[in-house]
Amino acid sequence: EYDPNAYERPSVTADNIVFAIRDGKTVLLLIRRGNHPYIGQWAFPGGFVNMDESTEDAAARELKEETGIEARGEQLYTVSTPGRDPRTSIVTVCYLSVLPAPVEAKGADDAAEAGWFTIDYVREGEHYALKLTGPQTLTAELAVVRDAKGQIDVNRTQIICSDGIAFDHAKLILYAIEKL
Numbered sequence: 001e002y003d004p005n006a007y008e009r010p011s012v013t014a015d016n017i018v019f020a021i022r023d024g025k026t027v028l029l030l031i032r033r034g035n036h037p038y039i040g041q042w043a044f045p046g047g048f049v050n051m052d053e054s055t056e057d058a059a060a061r062e063l064k065e066e067t068g069i070e071a072r073g074e075q076l077y078t079v080s081t082p083g084r085d086p087r088t089s090i091v092t093v094c095y096l097s098v099l100p101a102p103v104e105a106k107g108a109d110d111a112a113e114a115g116w117f118t119i120d121y122v123r124e125g126e127h128y129a130l131k132l133t134g135p136q137t138l139t140a141e142l143a144v145v146r147d148a149k150g151q152i153d154v155n156r157t158q159i160i161c162s163d164g165i166a167f168d169h170a171k172l173i174l175y176a177i178e179k180l
Helices: 055-067 169-179
Strands: 011-022 025-033 046-048 074-079 090-099 111-124 127-133 137-143 158-163
Touching (some): 011 055, 011 111, 011 169, 025 055, 046 055, 055 111, 074 169, 090 169, 111 169, 127 169, 137 169, 158 169
Parallel strands (some): 011 090
Antiparallel strands (some): 011 025, 011 046, 025 111, 074 090, 111 127, 127 137, 137 158
16 A cells, blocks of 8 residues: 655765874865766765665765775764755765775766865854865855754754855764764
8 A cells, every 4th residue: 555656755875974194184085076066066975875775885885986995984974954955855874984094086987086185174153164175275164053962963054155065065074073
């Protein structure tokens, strides 16, 4: 009696938040998007989960396809904020990896480029100015909202402006940094 077409369904993606340490500083791996939406902007390596794979396997596959790096991260966060992706309703499962040092990354598949970025941010109350320096300089300003436990509420935090960082990834960068 169950009709699977009776309900709208979101798509599912898996993203990789990959950190490493270089010269005593934390660096972040990003890819420059080769496809829409946000073509030319920088994002986490990731993509859609195939029907025959888990989100863990999809994350590892996408990281390898887009950067040439093999790693399996630990699940960090599941993001389901309505409207977070202009294509459709998309839920993403984020995986966190910390490498001892940056390894060579080459953009491939639908990633036009891959690169490591140093992370700097300034906090004034709950206003954050994020700056990523790598193959390009990327910036974002955010109004952070915290939950009852004091953690960043990714759904309610607002990106005031973003230059070069795709989707809602600026929020997730701050969330991941606080989890390190």
